[in-house]
Structures are given as C-alpha cells and as structure tokens.
Amino acid sequence: METPHAKVPVKAIQAVPRTFSTDGRHHRSIKTRQMIVSAFIDLIGNGHPSPTAEQIATQAQVGLRTVFRHFDDMETLYREITQRLDELMMPLVNKPLKATLWSERLMESIERRCDIFDRLAPFHIAAQLRMHESEYILQQVKRRVKIEQDILARLLPTPCVDDRVFFEALSMLVSLETWMRLRSLQGLSASKAKAVVLMTVQSLMASHPAPD
Numbered sequence: 001m002e003t004p005h006a007k008v009p010v011k012a013i014q015a016v017p018r019t020f021s022t023d024g025r026h027h028r029s030i031k032t033r034q035m036i037v038s039a040f041i042d043l044i045g046n047g048h049p050s051p052t053a054e055q056i057a058t059q060a061q062v063g064l065r066t067v068f069r070h071f072d073d074m075e076t077l078y079r080e081i082t083q084r085l086d087e088l089m090m091p092l093v094n095k096p097l098k099a100t101l102w103s104e105r106l107m108e109s110i111e112r113r114c115d116i117f118d119r120l121a122p123f124h125i126a127a128q129l130r131m132h133e134s135e136y137i138l139q140q141v142k143r144r145v146k147i148e149q150d151i152l153a154r155l156l157p158t159p160c161v162d163d164r165v166f167f168e169a170l171s172m173l174v175s176l177e178t179w180m181r182l183r184s185l186q187g188l189s190a191s192k193a194k195a196v197v198l199m200t201v202q203s204l205m206a207s208h209p210a211p212d
Contacts, residue, residue, distance in 0.1 A: 034070070035062065039056050039087075040056050041081060049122065049126040049129055050126060053068065057150065078134070079136065085123060093114055102155060106204075109152075110174050110198060112196060114197060124180060127141055127186045128141075145175070152170065153167070160208060166204075168202070197207045
C-alpha cells in the first residue's frame with residue numbers, strides 16, 4: 001500500500017526549497033533596507049546632519065557595498081527618509097484639535113506645531129545642507145512650508161487669510177525656520193521658545209481683530 005507521500009510529484013518537492021529560499025532573500029533584503037534607513041535617521045537625529053555612506057554602513061552594521069546596493073546614491077536615501085518621516089509625523093499633524101473657538105484652536109495648533117518642530121529640527125538642518133544641490137530636497141522643503149500654510153489657513157477666519165501681508169507674517173512667525181532660530185541661534189529652551197512664539201502670535205492677532 002502506497003503512503004500519501006508517494007503520490008507527491010518529485011518536481012513539487014524540489015520546488016519548495018527554491019520558493020522558501022527566494023522568499024527568505026526577499027525578506028532579508030527588506031530588513032536590510034529598513035536597517036539602513038533607520039541608521040540614517042538615527043545618525044541625523046544624533047547630530048550628524050550629513051552622514052557619509054561609511055557612517056551609515058557602520059551604524060547599520062552592514063557592508064558599504066550593501067548600502068549602495070540598496071540605494072543608488074544619497075539622494076535616493078533622502079527620498080526614503082522623507083517617506084518615513086511623513087509616516088511618523090503626519091498622524092500628529094492630523095490629530096483632531098480639542099478647542100472649539102477658532103482662536104483657541106489656532107493656539108492649540110501652534111503649541112502642537114512647536115512640539116513637532118523640535119522633532120523635525122535635526123532633519124531640517126540636514127535638508128538645508130543639501131537643498132541647494134538637490135532639486136528633490138528643495139521641493140520637499142517647499143512642500144513642507146505649503147503644508148504648514150494650508151493648516152494655518154484652515155484655522156483662520158477668511159478675512160485673516162485674505163489679508164496676504166497679515167497671513168504671511170503669521171505664517172513666518174509659526175514656521176520651522178523661526179523655531180530653529182529661537183532654539184539654535186538664540187539658544188532658548190523649548191518652553192521659552194514656545195512662549196515667545198505664542199506671545200508674538202497673540203500680539204499680531206490683536207492688531208487684526210477677527211470675529212469669533
């Protein structure tokens with residue numbers, strides 16, 4: 001009497017190891033790519049705004065050739081970083097506000113923005129270093145500014161948005177660039193920098209009364 005195994009074709013038995021081997025290589029490749037991206041993020045976050053491929057390889061504990069095998073050049077790596085940062089930061093940006101009045105929602109949003117800026121600061125510095133030699137990074141910086149302004153416009157009454165001088169002044173006050181000056185160049189703590197931003201915004205808003 002034949003056992004059930006005797007009915008399995010030889011080719012099917014031989015095909016199984018190849019499938020597992022292919023899947024294994026694919027999963028290892030994905031894991032290695034994630035390790036390289038994580039190493040790049042860690043290096044920038046720890047004060048290395050322009051890490052070399054050698055530093056990334058060391059941090060990820062992979063060979064230098066492996067870094068270049070997964071990413072053709074450093075700009076490709078920056079593209080991957082942008083996607084990863086969006087995944088991390090956009091849920092915070094899109095988190096619903098608790099306040100009801102538009103003026104209170106505005107201040108709540110600005111406080112949250114300051115907290116997000118502190119997380120983005122190291123990557124902003126890295127982008128600034130490469131912005132003028134990379135069209136992609138320049139466009140990503142402009143995209144980030146556009147997102148900041150779009151969020152602001154949704155919170156303000158129409159008269160405030162339509163007054164372009166007022167709107168651009170407010171946009172500048174609550175921008176990442178202003179935050180970086182307060183934190184890095186003026187040396188303020190996060191709490192004091194936030195207090196400066198909120199006080200300045202309140203003063204500007206007082207000069208442009210808008211209905212509640």
